[in-house]
Amino acid sequence: MSSLNSNDGSLVEVIGLKKYFPARGDWFAQMLDRRQIKAVDGISFSVPTGTTLGLVGESGSGKTTTGRLIARLTKPTAGQVRYKSKDIAPVSGRQLKGLRRSVQMIFQDPSSSLNRRKTAGQIVKEPLRIHELVSKQAMESRLVELMEMVGLSHHFLNRYPHEMSGGQRQRVGIARALAVEPEFVICDEPVTALDVSIQAQILNLLMDLQDQLDLTYLFIAHDLSVVKHVSDRVAVMYLGKIVEIADTDALFSDPKHPYSRALLGAIPRPDPRAGKRMVLHGEVPSPINPPSGCRFHPRCPEQIGEICWQKEPDGITLPNGTSVACHLYADEGR
Amino acid sequence: MRSESLGISTESSGSIVFQWEDMVEDSRLLEIRNLVTRFYTEEGVVRAVDGNSLHLDAGETLGIVGESGSGKTVTALSIMGLIENPGLIESGSILFRGDELLEKTQQEMLEIRGKEIAMVFQDPMNSLNPTLTVGDQIARVLHFHTSLSRREKKRRAIELLRQVEMPEPEKRLGNYPHQLSGGMRQRVLIAMAISCNPTVVILDEPTTALDVTIEAQIFELVDKLKAQFDMGIILITHDLAVVANSCDRVIVMYAGRIVEEAPVIDLYENPLHPYTRGLLNSIPQLDKEKQERLPSIPGEVPELITLPEGCNFSPRCKYAVEKCMHDDPPIIKIAPGRRLACWKAGEFIE
Numbered sequence: 152m153s154s155l156n157s158n159d160g161s162l163v164e165v166i167g168l169k170k171y172f173p174a175r176g177d178w179f180a181q182m183l184d185r186r187q188i189k190a191v192d193g194i195s196f197s198v199p200t201g202t203t204l205g206l207v208g209e210s211g212s213g214k215t216t217t218g219r220l221i222a223r224l225t226k227p228t229a230g231q232v233r234y235k236s237k238d239i240a241p242v243s244g245r246q247l248k249g250l251r252r253s254v255q256m257i258f259q260d261p262s263s264s265l266n267r268r269k270t271a272g273q274i275v276k277e278p279l280r281i282h283e284l285v286s287k288q289a290m291e292s293r294l295v296e297l298m299e300m301v302g303l304s305h306h307f308l309n310r311y312p313h314e315m316s317g318g319q320r321q322r323v324g325i326a327r328a329l330a331v332e333p334e335f336v337i338c339d340e341p342v343t344a345l346d347v348s349i350q351a352q353i354l355n356l357l358m359d360l361q362d363q364l365d366l367t368y369l370f371i372a373h374d375l376s377v378v379k380h381v382s383d384r385v386a387v388m389y390l391g392k393i394v395e396i397a398d399t400d401a402l403f404s405d406p407k408h409p410y411s412r413a414l415l416g417a418i419p420r421p422d423p424r425a426g427k428r429m430v431l432h433g434e435v436p437s438p439i440n441p442p443s444g445c446r447f448h449p450r451c452p453e454q455i456g457e458i459c460w461q462k463e464p465d466g467i468t469l470p471n472g473t474s475v476a477c478h479l480y481a482d483e484g485r
Numbered sequence: 486m487r488s489e490s491l492g493i494s495t496e497s498s499g500s501i502v503f504q505w506e507d508m509v510e511d512s513r514l515l516e517i518r519n520l521v522t523r524f525y526t527e528e529g530v531v532r533a534v535d536g537n538s539l540h541l542d543a544g545e546t547l548g549i550v551g552e553s554g555s556g557k558t559v560t561a562l563s564i565m566g567l568i569e570n571p572g573l574i575e576s577g578s579i580l581f582r583g584d585e586l587l588e589k590t591q592q593e594m595l596e597i598r599g600k601e602i603a604m605v606f607q608d609p610m611n612s613l614n615p616t617l618t619v620g621d622q623i624a625r626v627l628h629f630h631t632s633l634s635r636r637e638k639k640r641r642a643i644e645l646l647r648q649v650e651m652p653e654p655e656k657r658l659g660n661y662p663h664q665l666s667g668g669m670r671q672r673v674l675i676a677m678a679i680s681c682n683p684t685v686v687i688l689d690e691p692t693t694a695l696d697v698t699i700e701a702q703i704f705e706l707v708d709k710l711k712a713q714f715d716m717g718i719i720l721i722t723h724d725l726a727v728v729a730n731s732c733d734r735v736i737v738m739y740a741g742r743i744v745e746e747a748p749v750i751d752l753y754e755n756p757l758h759p760y761t762r763g764l765l766n767s768i769p770q771l772d773k774e775k776q777e778r779l780p781s782i783p784g785e786v787p788e789l790i791t792l793p794e795g796c797n798f799s800p801r802c803k804y805a806v807e808k809c810m811h812d813d814p815p816i817i818k819i820a821p822g823r824r825l826a827c828w829k830a831g832e833f834i835e
Contacts, residue, residue, distance in 0.1 A: 346786060347725070351782070354769070355779055376768065417697050419704075419727050421726040421770060422753055428701045429701065
């Protein structure tokens with residue numbers, strides 16, 4: 152997926168990004184077993200300022216690792232993450248602290264990502280204190296302001312996480328992320344752990360905040376309906392690779408990659424007349440020893456022959472702007 | 486057609502609705518009447534299931550949808566006789582083929598559980614014993630309910646794994662749960678559930694922990710098994726899309742109460758309860774045009790210890806009037822197969 156031309160208004164640009172983890176945990180086991188888990192294996196994409204890129208895939212696709220790499224919570228094995236055209240992989244110390252102000256993360260499970268021993272006020276105050284953004288006198292009013300921004304009254308400042316509902320906890324998580332006035336926010340499955348009636352509230356809040364604060368989002372989720380609702384562009388990941396990147400409308404009306412099609416076909420519709428779901432057989436193979444050629448070929452219903460298991464497909468940009476890594480489109484490149 | 490004379494009509498959904506009175510009696514597997522299950526905790530009395538009635542017929546899939554705390558899982562545990570201290574089934578009746586389950590002894594329930602009524606739980610990792618191989622776990626169920634020999638049990642276990650479409654069943658027999666993927670673990674649990682040909686299978690969020698492509702595989706399997714063994718299935722889930730795809734009839738629960746019941750097509754084409762409507766509107770839909778904002782239900786699900794007065798949904802309901810805040814709406818039959826608990830029901834039906 153090559154969009155290497157920089158300075159096209161992209162806030163974040165990812166180029167050939169890789170992250171390998173050792174298959175075994177401790178050093179002794181690693182001596183005996185040098186295999187690696189290729190969690191992210193050479194992906195490239197860019198996120199223009201003020202837009203939302205949805206990142207979808209099943210478990211093991213590498214979407215969460217991608218988010219953590221961009222947030223610099225973990226270092227890449229190879230490749231670049233460019234923030235405002237500057238590679239952030241080698242930064243450390245003071246520079247890294249500056250980056251933390253610009254790039255923030257909202258996590259999936261608000262009950263485990265908030266400190267149980269701290270009140271909502273203390274949780275939201277911490278980043279303000281670390282980055283020395285607000286004077287002691289102004290702190291209280293800034294906290295109230297942040298809480299109101301996420302739809303919580305100031306009474307919540309003194310509550311502990313267990314005294315709040317899941318939706319309220321996620322609002323606190325959002326307030327903490329936004330306290331440092333970031334430009335880029337990585338939302339990692341932000342509504343997955345919430346009840347259905349609360350999900351819509353949080354999605355609306357995230358979209359309102361994007362408008363108000365001019366935020367750029369990387370929105371990671373396995374739920375394609377949610378991703379369709381919030382994203383401008385969507386990247387589909389499978390086993391550490393991006394198989395398709397397309398504008399949201401294009402992806403959902405005319406998915407190109409066989410995996411994207413299967414994923415869309417497998418989603419249940421809230422409509423009893425929608426007809427049977429498409430069933431993709433088999434399971435996601437191990438990322439330690441991914442299949443040769445195209446990683447999807449063992450499960451692919453549209454295989455065209457030898458080339459699929461012999462040659463890894465390159466990203467091809469189609470006339471409608473969709474970029475797809477599949478041999479089906481070898482002759483259609485722009 | 487002969488089916489005409491029997492009074493069987495085939496609906497557009499493809500499901501067969503029996504209208505012959507005697508047949509209804511015969512095919513009724515479960516009948517729950519006014520079930521009240523409460524938990525006496527230190528913080529107060531949790532009214533988990535608050536006077537609900539429902540039934541299940543052979544060959545149908547009944548969906549029970551609701552959010553956390555709606556009482557859907559406690560309903561299932563009550564049927565299974567698995568309510569433990571501080572929980573208590575206070576009143577009501579659970580008839581299994583006309584037989585009162587609430588009067589059974591522990592020993593009698595042990596016979597029924599697994600053999601007549603089986604349940605598949607949400608998290609396959611926690612419902613399998615990590616120290617036993619797949620083969621041993623299936624053999625344990627068979628040992629309990631059948632008198633098969635060792636060799637027969639092994640053969641039956643392989644046969645069951647084949648039925649649930651486990652890849653390489655002979656090899657998987659010797660695997661431990663941690664060596665299997667989430668989807669395979671769920672297949673093992675389903676194999677255990679159907680091992681004694683139960684008449685009722687309760688699936689409690691069977692695919693919540695699984696990826697969507699694996700979820701589609703599991704539901705394809707469940708449909709196949711249902712047709713093969715003529716079981717009645719209760720599917721408990723929070724996912725309205727899953728219900729639309731795999732159920733014949735749906736019950737919507739909110740804060741311990743059934744608020745609406747309808748055949749699946751009717752529920753989605755003409756939802757009546759304001760909660761059902763709110764839920765259906767609030768989920769982002771793939772086939773709809775992108776909306777700027779999702780219509781959301783304001784507020785939060787109430788605590789079951791401090792339920793509001795009147796209708797449980799009234800504090801969040803945009804149609805609520807004075808009466809809703811004070812009087813509990815009873816659930817009433819409004820059409821064949823449709824029940825509704827809402828004071829404003831009359832207005833919605835017109």
